[in-house]
Amino acid sequence: MSPARALLALLVCVSCSGEPSETLPDPPQKDPPARTPTPSEAARYGEPLDAPRLLRRISLDLLGVLPTEDQLRRVTDDPTTLDTITDELLSDPRLEDRFVHLLNERWLTRVDAFNLEPWDYGLSAEQTYPFLRSIGEEPLRVAARVLVEDQPWSEVVTADWTMANEITAEIFPIQYPEGGEGWQVSYYTDGRPAGGVLMTNGLWWRYYTTPNNFSRSRAAALSRLFLCEDFLLRPISFESPALLDRESLNAAIREEEACAGCHSALDPLASALFGFWWFDLYDPTELSRYHTEREQLGVYYLETDPAWFGTPLQGAVDLGPTLAADPRFKTCAVRTFAELLWRRGVEVEDLPTLETLRAGFVAADQRPKTLLRLLLAGPEYRVGSLTADAPDEVAVRLSTARLMSADQLATAIEDLTGFTWTLEGWDQLDNDELGYRVLLGGVDGVTVTSPLRDPALSRVLALKRLAQGAGAAVAAADLHPEATTRTLLTEVTRETRPGDAVFTAQLQALSWRLYAVPLDAERQAELEALWTAVAAEDGSERMAELAWASVLSVMIRDPRFEVL
Amino acid sequence: MGRSPLWLPSRRALLGAGAATAAGLLLPGRATPASVDERRFLFVFAEGGWDQACLFAPLFDNPLCDMESHATPGQVKDIPFVDSALRPSVRSFLERYASKTVFINGMESRSVAHDVCLRLMTTGTSLPAADDWPAILAANAVADPVMPLLSLSGPSYTHLHGGVVARAGKAGQLADLVSGQALAHRDSPLYAPSATIETLEDNLVAHLTGTNPVLLERGRAGALAQGRLESERRAVRAGEVVSALSLESAGLTLSDDIAMLVEALAIGACRCASIGHKGFQGLSWDTHGVNANQSNNFEELFAALLLVANTLAERPGLSHETLMEEVTVVVCSEMGRYPQLNNRGGKEHWTFTSCLMFGAGVRGGRAIGGYDDRIAGRRVDLESGDSTESGEALVPDHIGATLMALADIDPAEHVAAEPIWAVIA
């Protein structure tokens, strides 16, 4: 057991049951002496990916697409260009969509059902999918826009604007830019205070409260999402008080120590959220508007004024700025982005790294792109293999490889081949009603809340069909006799055969593009053999198209494709 | 031209051998025990929060609890329950299988938010980095089922054991992926390649997966490669199983779906199978309005459970006389319902709830725990199952620990609670 884990175990034992241990450790010194930071585990026991594969990982994480041939060439010729290319990626407009999906892994608002349906607003059934995504993406779009514009991250909870599209602009009290299309910065017109994502319908439609819960679950969600503090993890043991009677319950919450352990902070926080209190959970009028006259209902229901962990709030208007000023907001932002990019949870051993990241983030005025650059430059992110002397427990912890997420697969393959999979307006890779989102390893936000981190049966089958579809689509398009532009098969024609220099060049280009590794002779032979066998099996005038479709399908199903 | 690659079968082989056989031979696998006596589990999850006062808590004498006007106290063996002529399947089930059934009452989830309770009830924690009970049980399967955990619908939380979950999709989408029909479900339909071409593709993929040099690497890279290899092996085997189950028909009725999962368990295709029930006609268990729907929900649920129990009782097991000795059924919901009706005729959320188990390993014929006069859970002596002030307050971890004990897994490695020994035969 590492020293850090021993300390952790000791601390946990002290806290686990509320009973003090017999021997307490010495309290930490108030001003510990300065010392040279030890290298992180990743720096000590990890070897970074080579530049091309690192670029591949960065491109997929920031944009959800594979790097271009030009980018790969640049970084191969001069690995020091990686930082420059990374900056280019950080300025790419596709960054916004990517972070909508990435943040969703934490905020879980892109769900397939809310309390209301399209017909409640007079929308048609055909608009169900865009309706769901429009509402669920609102808070994510706000955060992604802050990130893309590199505004201080505090803007996420203090902005006086929201993001809306044509659908939300139609059904919510929102001022949408005239002539605007798609997601645009917009403004609510119902008097809600500034508060960024805290004042979006999308967040609170996802995290709604019930009539006898009085916004406590929302307060808990707020703490969990933006402070990384989960009230439910507090090790508190108590006899359940009378829950039936609101007055008795409120009294117990104030007077019983075990209850007060959470509710002394939870209830005042909940008291600040009553502008979103609804008297009918399924009424569009109630759910669409913020209700300013209800902001003080927390005093009535919870018998407590709004407060932020002991600091009184004058009202909901103070919520966003107070959250932004809380140091935990920044630490949570750092931790959230670290976990999303490292593709693993943070461990005790990561604390020194996280603190360094936090210091850099704060020094840069909370600019998210600075944080991203710091993360992307760190050994925890760049690690690709282990040193020979890496201990087993370190080997398990370091994220030397990770699976492409479902949305990364979708966008990467679309960018690569042009292939999309829609059915009657639904993106089949982004829904679970009839689609394959969770089968591919994605999240649905409610019953599946973590992306798949290991291959599974459903995923390999979904990937198989995705690969077949993509291969067939791009081969048909690129090798069409009248094709004027090519997407992927840019070198070959229908007449090209294995053994031709052009054929080999095409395979090399594909290997480089798909995996950021050169084609080796053995792999080349295997793919040529496949091409030949498929062409021979078909024998028609389309045999080249089918053969290339199979080659591409197999190359996408190659384990190297889905691994970053 | 050089020697043909090993993965590339002869034309005769292509035409004669099935793709599954051909690809399967190329995927190195682990030896499967010839016969493994291993308990299997069916999880049925009533999504939305069932009303304990409609089944588990006959609190007719408690003025704080609104009982249905058509309900009456019932009892079969030592299982008190809420009976009603509107849900005859409940009584039918208990009259036949009470001796194999246990009610576990008064468990507290410590929250009333659906998403949090779903996680708490199935993993014991609100942390996202946790595997649920079915995943843990499936990951510890000694046998090598093709789908260690077959998840049709309902909550499915994984962290370390995502590789064992075969998600079938609410509408049985997995079947379409196996058959290739999935590509036809597209605005511009595509079609899977011919069987022969697909075999060629599958063989090469199997070869690439099986000879991946990363397999030998330590750490995550090696783990991913191993996981991919394992998944490809299962994919090869999945075709026959999926066809046998008629998975493409999933999503129509609860009874049919559960029967499908029972079949999967019966043939050893999975160690765990899970399904979520969204109530009669999908009207939800979350009855904030019209709590009367709970009765329809329980009727539909128990009609399906009765069919399950009948099948388990009649069908031969893999190594026992009947499946009833091999399969344990777990039925639960993420929360209960507030004891009193609201002004919509519905009930809000309640943090105390019940679950039931029947089948293999279950010491049936009784109800563990209960509800006190405040409709809070009673403490339970885990050994005897008696309600006692000195007992433990039941939380989901107790269910998890009990399941692991039933599955011959050390609970201490996964949960911080002891099993309810009184439930275990």
Add this chain to the structure above:
Amino acid sequence: MLIKRRCYRNLRPSPAQEVLVITLLFGLVACVGPVETPADGATEQDTAGEHLAIDPPHQALQLTADEALATVEETLAEGLPDVLNLHALYEDVMRHRELGDPGCPVYENADSTGPNGNWFDRGCTTTEGWTYFGNATALHIIGINPDGYPIDAVGASASFQVTDPNGATFVGGGGYNLDRLLIEDGRLSLFGTFGGTYAYPGVEGWLHDGVEVSLFFDGELNHNGVGDTPGQLRIDGGVGRAEGQISFRELIVERGETMLLGGQIDLRDPSGYWFHLALEGSERPCGTFWAEGLDEREVCLGDHVVDSVEALVTSMETM
């Protein structure tokens, strides 16, 4: 097959405990650092071992005190939302339902003919030209309760849009209930909640331009205003209109030969902060007026406050 039971005490931290401690440690480490001044102007003190005080920036009030007082008057000019009035109006519009199979709108109880009950419709129009969309569950009970007291109770859970033949749409979303019980000595005990969003341009008064309501009533009044001792009604909650948004905090109405007002009335400033008026408990709607950053002053509200409260109480007294 069953494993042996064992007594165990696992010193290895559970994942939940690990996360909790990581959160605490990261927060502790984060607190040991220089004072920061975030871009939004808020200040924080990051001093190890000391209580963390967060002082978020405050925006300026947008209304002057006089404007705020005038806004209270304007908001109540059309009267307070009256749940009895609303329910009566609801019954009126629902009496225009078209009976039949399936009927318009479709009622759950096919035998019912009256306005109350449970209905659901995705949009239908009667031959008279009334259009019903949405759903509602409504009741109106007039009778004797088990203790022998006369009772008049209304209640509804609503999510509807009803358009009259003139094209005006009655929108109702929310829920309400008001139970009135005639008890001893001519007293009327009442308790209720009135919440939601309602509007009906087809009528004059408080509902015409729409209102958002979140009111709670609890009290004992004199039946039809006749009694030896004053009745008392407590009102909590809010009323929101285009003119303004007000909130009552334990507004106590003592209704005898005169009407006394106590408690607090708050008005929301467009900045998001609130003005407060603590009533002195006299016949006059006067009291101490203040807001964050404003000096306290003694003020009196105009007639609309008194009139609207009086009208509401009169409505509730009448049974």
